[in-house]
Each structure stands twice: as C-alpha cells, then as structure tokens.
Amino acid sequence: MQRWFARTPSADSKARAELRIGIPKALGLWSTHQFWVGFFTALGIEPRRIVFSSDTSEEQARQYGKGRVTVDCCYPVKCISGHYGELLVREKHRKIDVLFSPMIYSLPSFLKGHALDTLACPRVMAAPENIKAGFLREKDAFAEHGVRYAAPFVSLGDPKLVPKQLHEGLQGVIPALTLAETRNAAREGYAALEAFNARAARRSREVLARCAREDRPCLMVLARPYHMDPGIGHEIEMDLQAHGYPVLWAQHFPTDPDLLEWMFGDDIRRGFIRSPHDISDVWPSSYSANTNEILWGAKAAARMPWIACVIRLASYECGMDQPSYTPVQQIVERSGTLFFSFQDLDSTKPAASMKIRVETIAYYLQKHWRDIIERKKAASAPGCPLRKIAPPAGPAGGPGFRA
C-alpha cells in the first residue's frame, strides 16, 4: 500500500509535468544519465522535458562559457561552464525551469563490494560548486534567467542514502516532494541504470563472442566515462573503428560468472585475488570508482585473447589517471597486448597528429593481431565460454558498434 501511494503522483503533479529540467551532459552524467531519466520520470516529469546539454565543443565553450571559468583545471571540468551557459540561454519556448547539476560523491560500480570504495574524483564531485561560482561572482545569472539551480549532494554508490539526500536536495525544486516517492523514484532510477548497463554488457559479450568464433581482434578503450563525449575523447575510438575493429569500453565489459571464472579462476586459486572483481593484486588503494574500473578493464583485456589492443585515454592534468599510467600499461603490455596511450587530451583536437597515430595503431594491429591472439589463447585456460555458447539471436553489432 505504501508503495502504491508512493507511486501516486502528488497533488502538484500538473506543476511537475510542466517543469523542464536541464542537465549538463558532463562528468558523472556519462555513466549515470539513465538513473536520472528514470528518477525524474518516476517523479512525474515528462521524459521529453528532461533535456541534456549538447556534446562538449570548443564552440559551446566560446559561445556560452566565456568569462565564467573561475580557475584553470582539467578540461572535462572547465568545459561545464559552456554546458551551464547553453542550458541557461535556451529559447523561450524551450526554456528550462531547473538547472540540475548533481554533486555525485560516489558512483554505482560493478566493483562495489570488491574495492575499498567507489568514490568520484574530487574534482568531479565538486565541479558544480566551482562552476556555479562563475555564474554568481558578478550577479546571479541563474536568477537573471529565471532558472532554479539545484545541485544536490548524492552518494549514488550508497543506494540506501540516496533517497534521503535527494529528498533534502530537491526541496523547493520538485513541488510537494515526499520522501516515500523519492525512495520509489530512486529505485526506478537504479532499475533503469541497471537495465541499460546489462544491455550494454550483453552487446559487449556478443561482440566478444563473434571475435572468438571468427578469431578476429577487437579493441578495448580504457578511459573515464566522460571520454565518450566527442568533445572530450575526440572520437579516437571511432577513428579506429573505421578501420574495421570493434571497440569495447571497460565499463561495459561483460561480467557473467562463466566468463569471469574462465578469465580469473586461476588467479583466485593461486591466491592473488579473492574474487574476479578483486583488483588488490594490482591496485591496493582502490577508492576511485572510475580508476578501479580502468584497472579492472586492463586486467580483463590482458586475459581476453581477442582484445588485441588497448587504447588509453586521459585528459590533461588528470590527477586521477596520472598514478595509474604505469600499472595500466604494465598490466596490458605484460600480456603481450598492444597498448597505446593518448594522454593530455585537451579542448582542441590535434586532428593531424591523431590521424597519424590512429594509422600507426591500425598498422601495428594489422601486422600483429594474429600472433597476439594466438599467444594469448595459448596462455589462457582451456574451455573459453565465448566459444561454447551459440551466438544469441538478434543483431550482434557489427563493425562500427560501440558497446
């Protein structure tokens, strides 16, 4: 009964339905957007009225973020000024009522319970406070545009805490919001996110299974989720995909027990790790969700024969990535997998040099992928489950698919 009431829209449902919520598509939103869509939809906000800013671009920063940056820091944070600005100046008929920019303290992660924590980067979690200052220091730009600014602090890695935090953080933003319906909406949000992640992992497995069946190579990208933003990651993996290599992202690597047992069973039996998700053998201070996933992805790539090449992306001045450069490279290269790193990515895409590097990678791959796969297969445990299971029905995602 309580659940039924929680699901019932409140008396202010009409006011809610008319709300338009603008969300800057940046940082932690790249791995949690499905949660927010599910959450707000469950609260009675029409899905078409939940709007995201566009992909990051230099043009966006120039047009909407100029003069708003308060401190020089990494581009993924700095560029958010452009996202805020773009959302604030939408045309009258598409004007947003609320600029929603959550301070995400911790993240949902498939490594939860196996790592020390799943924290967001300190800059990522605090970015809204930093960016907000640029819109307040002279005058209140939010008030000037008639937009309510909402930046609740939220520990998405701690689901029990989330309803309380969002209920507090959205008071006065969502009309007549109750704790019970916030609880229900958070549940819906997590369900939407899990469904999306499961879909992505399933597609990744299909790609891997096809590579295993055909003994063909694929690539893995090790990066933070926001490197999927074309303005941050500069679509390097897309350029490689154009050479015909399927691309997987570590965050969406399949975590089916049969596959993990085949990949990590030996390490568990030899006492290096306690579970397939354990990364303490390579990274003892596993506090950061994204770093942990990158490290785990490196281990997975090292143990998956058909991942013939790993591409590492990192932004200029990223203090989270910097300490992990050497272990990630070591993990990948010691397995005989090709490793290429694009560090210090910034606002401008150095197109010519990237093209040369992409062609170099394609050349090496073309030359070595057969040997790499054979060598890694020989070093793998017998009985790969990818080869046992028949390909699932439906589209498996051909070249050009990004999991």
Place this chain on the structure above:
Amino acid sequence: MDHAAIGHYRAYRPRPFTRSERDTVTVLFGGLHWRAERLIQGALENLGYRTRILPGATKEDLLTGRELADIGQCCPTSFTAGNLANFLRSEAVRTSAADVAQKYVYVTAGACGACRFGQYHQSYELTLRNLGMESFRIFLLAQNGLDQGAADGSGLELNLPFTMGAIWAVLVADLLQDMEYQVRPYEVNPGETERVMRDAVQYFYEVFRTSPLRGGKAGVVLWYLGTDRFLKALGEVRRSFERIEVDRLRVKPVVKITGEFYLQTVEGEANYNIHRWLEAEGAEVYPAAIAIWLDYLMRYAARDYADHLGIDRLARLKLGAVKTAQALLRFTYNRMRGALGNVPHELPDQRELYELAAPHYHGRLSGGEGDMLIGKALWAYRHKKAHMTCELSPYACMPNTMSVGAMAAVLGKHPDLLYAPLEIKGDAEVHALSRCQMILAEAKRQAQREYEEALERSGLTPEKARALYDAAPGMKRATYRVPHCGAAGAAANLVLHLAGCARR
C-alpha cells in the same frame, strides 16, 4: 604453452617487518615541520622504535621525484618521493642497496580517498622500482584510524599508544609553533625566540621519549587524557618564553596560512620557505595547526555518521564516539593552550567553518581540505583574525583547485577579503612570491589603516601609546596575552588594550 606462462603484473607488496627486527631496523619518517617531527620521534622512541627523520625536502628532491615517478603528479608527491629516493641513494652509496633495504623502513600517511594523496603508494612504488630498490619496505598508515593494528609482520604496530603519542606530539608542536610565530616578529633581541624554541623542542623530545609506558588500550587513553606531565612541561616552556622581550607596537599584517596539508605544514623549499619569507617581508604569520586538520577529519566523519542515522543501526553509536573524541581533542588542546597562557590561537569551531562555507562549498565534498579553505578564509575575515589569507596548494591539486574556484563567488561578495591562492610547483618561486607580495602590500596598508583607526578610537597618539606601553613592562613579555579587541593586528589590539587599561 602453459596457460600460466604470462607473468601478469602485480603491485608492490612490502615484505614483512617483524617484531624481532625492531631493535635493528630504523623507521624513517618526515613530511611535517621540524618541531612536530622531533616530538613524534620522541613518542616513537618511547615505544621502542629506532627512528630517523628524513632531511627537509629540497628542489633536488623535487627533480628526483619527477624523474623517478610518473609525469603529472602533484608537487608534494614529487618532493616526498624524491626526498626518500635521495636519502636511500645516499645511504646505499655508503653501504649497499641491500643493506639499506634491510636497515630501514619508511612510514608515511596515505590511503585516505580518491585524490592523488590516496594513491601515493603508486608513486613510491614506481620510485623504488626505478631506483632498483624494490625490496625496500614502505608502510602507509591511514590518517583516519586510531587503532589500525599491526602492519604485516607486527614490527610496526599502528595501535593506540602509537597514535595517542603522535597526536599529543602534534598538539604540543602546534602550540609551540604558534607561540613562536606570534613572538618572533616582535622580539626586541633578534634570535632569542629561535633559541628558546630549539631548547623547548629538545626539552619536549625528552618529555615524550621518557614518558612512562602505559598498559592496555584504555589505560593509554586515560593516561594521556589525565596526565599533567605535558601541562607541567608546557609551563616550563612558558617560563622560558617569558624572558623574551617583545615590542608589539610594531605594525605588521597578520597572514593566515591555509592550503593543502603538506604545503601548509612544512617549512622549507617545498613551499618556498614562505613562512620565513613572509616574516622577512614584515608580516606576522598565523601558521596552520595540524590539530585543525584532525578536528576536521572528525567533523567530516561525524557528518557521515549523521547522514546514516536511520540507515545504519550503529550510526548513532559511531556518531557519539566520534563527537566524544572531537570534544576530547579540543579539551586537550585548550588545556595545553591554557598552560601557555592562552597566547597561541584557539582552534576555530568546525561547525562555524562548515556554516560559513556552506553557501559556497558543500561540507560533504571530500578530498584535500574540503570546505575548510573557504570556511577558514571567511572565519579569519569575519572575526578579524588575519589581514590576509595565503592559500598554498600544489599546482593542479585536484580538490583544492575546486575550492579556489568556488572562492570566486566569495570574493565577489567580499571584495575586501585579501586572499592569495598560490599554486606551488616547487620550481616557480619568483612567480608565486611576487603574486603573494602584491596582496601582502595591500595587507600592509590595511594593517596600517587599522592601527591608525585604533589610535583614533582610543584617543591616543603613537607617542602616548608608546609611553603607556613602556610603563607596563609586564606587557612586554612574550607570554603576555593581548586580548583581541576587534582588530586583526597585534599593534592595533595593543593600542585598544592600552587605552582600556588607562581608562580603568
């Protein structure tokens, strides 16, 4: 091919440091200011450890750190990793790498969270690998655990006697440092404060080294909380300071140091000797007490437990425990401060820091100093504790850059708040100091204006104030506490105090 033929990468794991090695192995540590290091050394030796303090970090260490660890690290990582590397290298030249790995272990703080600080182990590991000394043992102690048990091998026990000794040493060192910085700029006989401080630290080293050892966990805690050993010793130090003559009518701007833990704490090349430089430029430095950091850690933990009320059934218990610990820390600090005549600065109220910062920076955002940089700057401004705040953060410091950015809105609201955020790279001294000097010039003007206003308010002239001061020799003692009369500077407060005394 054997399917295990690939030699997968594994992270560095120090071999155990056993209990039986404690008599022959020396524990290396460092990274604080010299007073705190020396007193901690006394506390550790009291527990039976052989210890050695690493030399102060230098620019040469910075370059070594950059050379041996990954690119892009923050300068505290380069300084500390390079400092250790150069020490080990110099020792290895005298004996051998194997001998050094056998004779020493290194203990440092770490493992706190998601900024680079939580990942220092990787920089140390890489440094050791590139140095060819992978067999050298490094142990990290978490900064937020009072009783972490024994490190692998039980040679190093991070237990309550260890932690309580270290905390008490830090509290005493904080108070001595604060006293020193309040006295030296005004000393009549140059060098006197320096001499008294050296003697005081050496005296306290012995006090800690010879503390009577206590039994179990509860016994240790009760002993530290109940003993008057440290209060009596502080009384001795107070008597030494009493002999220093000061002239507090010298008009000097007060500069509060805040920033990233390492850079605000150390005194040396790692932060361009900023404390000494500011004094040489005519300022009184208000140093950053480590106790404030400990107080903040407990406030942060309390907030986390409070958030979990109704979710975690032990949350209330944990909240009560951490609040009690916080109250005991403040009680102990104030008791010790009282033993020095309440001359050292008080600890700011963490609740107030949180409330001041809240509109600009959420109190639950973690990493670095969290909301404290904003809270402390506003606290010093509101309560006239300093004319200027000098914030020292490493170049590209992840959390602190965020609060420095958020300060833009604070400065928009309070344009007269003098705030100098300095990005420290370790090798760009002129740039950082000239930036600081620009704001210091304004702080000097502010201090002078404040002094003149104090004279005006009190109806005194400089000559009359001097005459009143000369007539009260007790006030010229370094241990005389001039009450805070609403001004930030010592001279302005003294003028208002003299006028008040004259009226009485």
